[in-house]
Amino acid sequence: MKFIGLVCVLMLGAVLSGCGGGNSSGNINGNWSAMLTNTDGTTAFAFTTSFKQGSGTNLTVANFSFSTSGACFNSQPVTETGSFGFTGNLNGQVSGAFAMTITATNDPSDVLKLQGTASNGKITGTWTLTGSTTCTGNGSFAMTPM
Numbered sequence: 001m002k003f004i005g006l007v008c009v010l011m012l013g014a015v016l017s018g019c020g021g022g023n024s025s026g027n028i029n030g031n032w033s034a035m036l037t038n039t040d041g042t043t044a045f046a047f048t049t050s051f052k053q054g055s056g057t058n059l060t061v062a063n064f065s066f067s068t069s070g071a072c073f074n075s076q077p078v079t080e081t082g083s084f085g086f087t088g089n090l091n092g093q094v095s096g097a098f099a100m101t102i103t104a105t106n107d108p109s110d111v112l113k114l115q116g117t118a119s120n121g122k123i124t125g126t127w128t129l130t131g132s133t134t135c136t137g138n139g140s141f142a143m144t145p146m
Contacts, residue, residue, distance in 0.1 A: 028084055028118055028123075029053055030050065030051065031146040032051060033145075034049070034141055034142070035143075036127050036140075037139045037140055037141070038137060039139050044068075044129075044137055044139055045073075046068045048063070048146065049063060050063040053084055057085045059082035059083050059084045059100075061082045064080045071134040071135065072110055072131065072134065073104055073110065078102050079103050080100065080102050081101050082098075082100040084097070084098050084099075095117070095118055095120075096117070096118050097116075097118075098115070098116045098123050098125065099113070099115050099116075100113070100114040101113050101114075104131070107131065109130075110129070110130075110132060111129070112127060112128075112129045113128050114141055115127075116141065121145065122143060122144045122145075123141075123142070124140070124141065124143070125141060126139070126140055127139055
């Protein structure tokens with residue numbers, strides 16, 4: 001009887017040791033690559049950036065760089081802000097609400113907003129661009145860690 005109890009305890013220990021592995025910090029820190037597509041499936045924008053989760057929903061955006069060119073945000077500085085509402089962590093994967101705003105410094109009416117969800121190691125959602133007549137649009141986006 002003691003042998004069966006010992007086996008059960010060892011099995012329980014083995015099962016529990018497999019739980020909770022990976023990154024348990026619940027953040028999205030690191031370098032990311034984004035592809036924004038128009039509603040017709042064509043590429044609208046692509047960029048790379050770095051995220052660092054702060055306290056609460058604060059998300060620091062750094063090293064931002066468009067890898068596409070076009071009429072909007074072409075060769076002008078931009079400011080970026082972001083937020084991430086962490087809601088869970090399963091096997092090291094973060095999940096939660098994500099938001100990011102990119103504003104042209106020279107023309108602050110040109111604003112690109114991303115709204116989405118972080119889940120399964122990527123961030124997906126929708127984007128809208130408002131501003132001058134040449135800087136409007138919407139579609140979907142996907143971001144993956146680099």
